[in-house]
Amino acid sequence: MNSDQTKLCATPPIEKEAIRIGAPKTIAAGIPGVTVALKHVFKEMSLKTCVPTLFAVNQMDGFDCPGCAWPDPDDHRSGMGEYCENGAKAIAEEATAARANPEFFAKHSVEEMSHWSDYKIGKSGRITHPMILRESATHYEPISWEAAFSLIGNKLKTLDSPDEAIFYTSGRTSNEAAFLYQLFVRQYGTNNLPDCSNMCHESSGVGLSKTVGIGKGSVKLEDFYQTDLIIIMGQNPGTNHPRMLSALQKAKRNGAKIISVNPLKETGLTKFKNPQELSGWVGSGTSLSDMYLQVMVNGDVALLKAIMLIMLEAEEANPGTVFDQEFIKNQTADYEAFIADLKNYNLNSLSENCGISIEQIRATATEIMRHKKMIICWAMGLTQHKNGVDNIQEVVNLLLLKGSIGKPGAGTCPVRGHSNVQGDRTMGIWEKMKPDFAEKLKAYFDFEPPMKEGYNVVHAIKAMYEKKAKVFFAMGGNFLSATPDTELTAEALQNCDLTVQVSTKPNRSHLITGKTALILPCLGRTELDVQNGEKQFVTVENSMGVVHQSRGGLKPASEHLMSEPAIVAHLAKATLTGNNKTDWDGLVADYDRIREAIDKTIPGFENYNERVRKPGGFYLPNGARDGNFKTATGKANFTINQVAEHNLSNGEFLMMTIRSHDQFNTTIYGLDDRYRGIYNGRRVVMVHPDDMELIGVKEGDFVDLSSHYDGVDRVAPKFYVVAYDIPRKCIGTYFPEANPLIPYDKYADKSHTPISKSVVVRLRKN
Ligand SMILES: Nc1nc2c(c(=O)[nH]1)N[C@H]1C(S)=C(S)[C@@H](COP(=O)(O)OP(=O)(O)OC[C@H]3O[C@@H](n4cnc5c(=O)[nH]c(N)nc54)[C@H](O)[C@@H]3O)O[C@H]1N2
Numbered sequence: 001m002n003s004d005q006t007k008l009c010a011t012p013p014i015e016k017e018a019i020r021i022g023a024p025k026t027i028a029a030g031i032p033g034v035t036v037a038l039k040h041v042f043k044e045m046s047l048k049t050c051v052p053t054l055f056a057v058n059q060m061d062g063f064d065c066p067g068c069a070w071p072d073p074d075d076h077r078s079g080m081g082e083y084c085e086n087g088a089k090a091i092a093e094e095a096t097a098a099r100a101n102p103e104f105f106a107k108h109s110v111e112e113m114s115h116w117s118d119y120k121i122g123k124s125g126r127i128t129h130p131m132i133l134r135e136s137a138t139h140y141e142p143i144s145w146e147a148a149f150s151l152i153g154n155k156l157k158t159l160d161s162p163d164e165a166i167f168y169t170s171g172r173t174s175n176e177a178a179f180l181y182q183l184f185v186r187q188y189g190t191n192n193l194p195d196c197s198n199m200c201h202e203s204s205g206v207g208l209s210k211t212v213g214i215g216k217g218s219v220k221l222e223d224f225y226q227t228d229l230i231i232i233m234g235q236n237p238g239t240n241h242p243r244m245l246s247a248l249q250k251a252k253r254n255g256a257k258i259i260s261v262n263p264l265k266e267t268g269l270t271k272f273k274n275p276q277e278l279s280g281w282v283g284s285g286t287s288l289s290d291m292y293l294q295v296m297v298n299g300d301v302a303l304l305k306a307i308m309l310i311m312l313e314a315e316e317a318n319p320g321t322v323f324d325q326e327f328i329k330n331q332t333a334d335y336e337a338f339i340a341d342l343k344n345y346n347l348n349s350l351s352e353n354c355g356i357s358i359e360q361i362r363a364t365a366t367e368i369m370r371h372k373k374m375i376i377c378w379a380m381g382l383t384q385h386k387n388g389v390d391n392i393q394e395v396v397n398l399l400l401l402k403g404s405i406g407k408p409g410a411g412t413c414p415v416r417g418h419s420n421v422q423g424d425r426t427m428g429i430w431e432k433m434k435p436d437f438a439e440k441l442k443a444y445f446d447f448e449p450p451m452k453e454g455y456n457v458v459h460a461i462k463a464m465y466e467k468k469a470k471v472f473f474a475m476g477g478n479f480l481s482a483t484p485d486t487e488l489t490a491e492a493l494q495n496c497d498l499t500v501q502v503s504t505k506p507n508r509s510h511l512i513t514g515k516t517a518l519i520l521p522c523l524g525r526t527e528l529d530v531q532n533g534e535k536q537f538v539t540v541e542n543s544m545g546v547v548h549q550s551r552g553g554l555k556p557a558s559e560h561l562m563s564e565p566a567i568v569a570h571l572a573k574a575t576l577t578g579n580n581k582t583d584w585d586g587l588v589a590d591y592d593r594i595r596e597a598i599d600k601t602i603p604g605f606e607n608y609n610e611r612v613r614k615p616g617g618f619y620l621p622n623g624a625r626d627g628n629f630k631t632a633t634g635k636a637n638f639t640i641n642q643v644a645e646h647n648l649s650n651g652e653f654l655m656m657t658i659r660s661h662d663q664f665n666t667t668i669y670g671l672d673d674r675y676r677g678i679y680n681g682r683r684v685v686m687v688h689p690d691d692m693e694l695i696g697v698k699e700g701d702f703v704d705l706s707s708h709y710d711g712v713d714r715v716a717p718k719f720y721v722v723a724y725d726i727p728r729k730c731i732g733t734y735f736p737e738a739n740p741l742i743p744y745d746k747y748a749d750k751s752h753t754p755i756s757k758s759v760v761v762r763l764r765k766n
Pocket residue numbers: 067068069086200233234235236237239240241261262263264266295296297298299300379380381382416417418656657658659660661663664665666757
């Protein structure tokens with residue numbers, strides 16, 4: 001334990017913030033979006049680097065935007081640059097001129113930095129050297145790469161079991177790095193491979209696999225332009241997937257209708273001005289949503305059931321006119337059981353449960369019945385609840401009733417978060433080991449992969465907390481701040497003998513550490529990756545299953561950086577002894593060799609090196625897209641799902657923790673949530689004005705938030721109250737400020753995704 005551990009601050013500190021509240025914006029993007037993007041870029045980067053860099057984003061011969069996983073158009077790319085405001089911020093954050101070099105770490109102790117805001121920690125710049133925090137030391141100091149690898153290797157070699165080590169992955173890691181990483185971890189002997197996906201779209205993966213046979217979405221970008229109706233549930237694309245708005249705009253122009261389901265009136269879902277069009281600079285913008293349902297937090301299953309109940313009435317009155325009976329008969333299973341269960345529900349109580357009037361539900365059902373082809377999109381608003389998997393399965397039920405999957409212009413669209421989170425999973429980053437994959441790895445690399453299920457994120461926290469795990473290694477990310485139960489997770493990490501972070505920039509996980517801590521600085525997406533004297537490229541998979549190249553062009557932030565694949569290879573060589581047969585140096589000397597191994601071990605990657613060199617890359621096979629459902633029944637399955645019941649008592653609220661417009665997960669770009677009209681601060685809680693009156697607070701008051709689960713009280717003090725248009729009994733806060741309130745052992749059934757969007761809390765005046 002570090003000497004001044006008791007004084008370390010694991011949670012975002014409470015600072016004096018001069019918060020300002022304005023009216024929420026009614027139009028997304030347009031000129032303000034462009035101005036803000038450029039402001040961020042010019043603040044962080046020189047003119048010489050920023051212009052070519054921005055022109056290379058998402059171009060066929062450029063690099064993949066390090067922001068979200070929204071896909072690029074298959075054919076045409078705009079010469080003005082294929083990026084959005086938040087993509088530009090992500091690039092500026094990585095390509096910043098600021099440096100966290102050894103002098104920086106010598107000047108600031110770990111304790112001092114832990115009292116900085118996440119914003120300030122992130123702004124310290126790119127890490128330039130491998131750094132070590134020795135046992136009981138107060139400051140990080142430089143260490144050579146060689147010494148760092150031998151320290152980690154020696155520690156891993158002396159553990160009682162490989163299962164005492166945990167290897168986390170965030171979603172920015174390339175296919176090549178992810179493949180090598182899981183290969184190393186499995187050769188070492190464990191499946192302890194938790195990843196950010198466990199906290200993100202795991203519920204989608206579980207729900208979709210069971211119902212339609214593939215844990216990924218079924219639609220392509222092109223489907224948006226052919227569809228009749230798009231339903232967007234629990235997603236805030238204006239902030240988190242901004243270029244999705246261009247696709248929605250095009251869909252509208254082609255005649256599609258859009259229905260949004262969200263507790264908040266999110267700006268991006270209402271109106272959009274496309275900055276890539278002249279009319280986006282001078283016109284009044286495109287109205288996006290035709291209907292907006294301000295559902296109560298976690299009211300989605302109730303809402304969907306209510307809609308389907310009305311559809312069922314209409315179908316029974318005129319059979320064959322509402323449901324696609326032919327599709328249901330030939331391609332689905334368990335329809336009768338589903339209908340029998342649906343009939344148990346009553347419209348009044350469903351309406352009450354979701355907070356949407358029967359009139360509005362009827363209007364929505366009518367709109368859905370009018371159209372043939374439908375796409376449903378969703379993100380964290382559906383996945384991060386106790387019934388997260390049920391949410392997804394209920395979405396599938398609606399699509400199946402309409403036969404709206406496996407044909408052009410129709411299907412499932414879980415919109416992924418991190419730019420390569422989907423690819424990392426495809427590469428085998430998972431705490432579970434698929435038997436087919438194990439066979440292939442065994443044949444190609446000549447070793448016996450472990451089959452025992454490893455730890456996911458919540459199990460990893462528990463194992464460290466209970467001192468069953470002793471080494472924590474992170475390929476990117478910010479485990480401490482991204483996970484729930486911040487104080488408990490801090491203790492868990494501090495219980496470890498060694499924590500290692502492969503990172504680009506400092507974050508709180510570098511400050512709350514095991515007894516010894518290492519930072520291994522790596523290249524980012526924007527940077528040139530040269531191995532063996534040759535420029536390399538990496539590959540990624542976007543939200544719609546397109547695998548393509550990413551080629552950075554900038555001079556690396558420091559000559560001491562290593563690429564992620566090279567870090568894994570060195571780590572493997574320092575750890576795996578004796579009869580290890582893998583040519584780690586050879587694999588890293590030419591990334592084509594890594595892709596060759598992927599080609600031979602992962603389905604869908606045949607002729608990888610050749611196909612990924614074609615402009616735009618290639619689509620991975622997707623059964624659900626072709627109407628081929630690879631489930632246990634061989635058909636698409638209807639499922640019976642539960643309506644969420646929270647039974648809040650007086651004074652209790654259901655809290656959703658969401659992203660502001662100025663952050664990428666735990667990386668804080670700035671302090672404004674421009675679209676929601678909240679400026680210059682993040683420690684805020686959005687409350688309905690009537691609820692404010694009921695508990696006796698007014699805008700600008702400070703309240704303490706507390707949660708109470710299984711006899712444990714968790715408190716997050718001093719949040720600024722903002723009067724907001726949000727359903728009664730529901731409140732909104734930002735992540736990671738509110739994470740200390742989320743119990744790590746409360747998660748979605750079957751997917752283990754923490755309940756970050758439905759935490760029962762109380763508010764008390766500070
Ligand atoms: N700029 C930027 N881009 C990002 C990220 C970022 O932090 N910043 N993060 C990336 C990552 S990893 C991810 S996973 C995605 C996240 O993308 P989103 O899922 O859009 O992110 P959240 O802010 O969590 O927003 C969830 C939305 O769901 C709504 N919501 C909350 N609870 C419910 C509910 O019970 N029902 C319904 N119907 N709606 C609900 C909220 O009001 C909010 O609009 O974005 C990715 N892109």
